[in-house]
Amino acid sequence: xxxxxxxxxxxxxxxxxxxxxxxxxxxxxxxxxxxxxxxxxxxxxxxxxxxxxxxxxxxxxxxxxxxxxxxxxxxxxxxxxxxxxxxxxxxxxxxxxxxxxxxxxxxxxxxxxxxxxxxxxxxxxxxxxxx
Numbered sequence: 001x002x003x004x005x006x007x008x009x010x011x012x013x014x015x016x017x018x019x020x021x022x023x024x025x026x027x028x029x030x031x032x033x034x035x036x037x038x039x040x041x042x043x044x045x046x047x048x049x050x051x052x053x054x055x056x057x058x059x060x061x062x063x064x065x066x067x068x069x070x071x072x073x074x075x076x077x078x079x080x081x082x083x084x085x086x087x088x089x090x091x092x093x094x095x096x097x098x099x100x101x102x103x104x105x106x107x108x109x110x111x112x113x114x115x116x117x118x119x120x121x122x123x124x125x126x127x128x129x130x131x
Contacts, residue, residue, distance in 0.1 A: 011043075015117035024049070024091065026063070027072075029119040032093070035107040041116065044103050045072070048084075048092030056081035056105075059098065072096050081105060091115070 013031045018024050028046045033039075048054035053064050059076030061068040070076075077098040086092050090109040095101025104110060 011119045013117040014120045018115065018118050031116040031119065032110060033114045033116065035110060035114060044093035044095055046091055047094050048086040050086050050088045050090060052086050053083050054086060054092045055083040073098060079105060
């Protein structure tokens with residue numbers, strides 16, 4: 001998830017509210033069990049929500065045929081993903097380091113049951129103060 005998150009960064013994950021109070025939104029960073037490797041937990045960003053169409057052309061992401069502004073991505077990839085409709089109870093997720101991420105481009109859509117929770121607070125390492 002670089003450059004947003006760094007290796008060794010510790011997060012508090014909210015495992016409750018996304019199920020009952022506040023549904024996941026595009027841009028949320030989530031902890032999930034990777035499809036096909038269910039014992040592995042990974043951090044990804046929610047890109048496509050249920051009932052939306054997702055298309056990627058030369059690394060540019062389109063949701064319902066509108067270009068998605070992704071200021072958190074340092075460099076776009078050169079990949080393409082044909083138009084897909086995100087089914088009810090599923091999400092399309094991508095890592096922020098697009099060229100080195102295993103995500104929905106590798107696994108396909110992620111079932112909601114694989115979502116463990118939403119990243120809430122980073123507590124380590126402490127923020128660096130600039131003087």
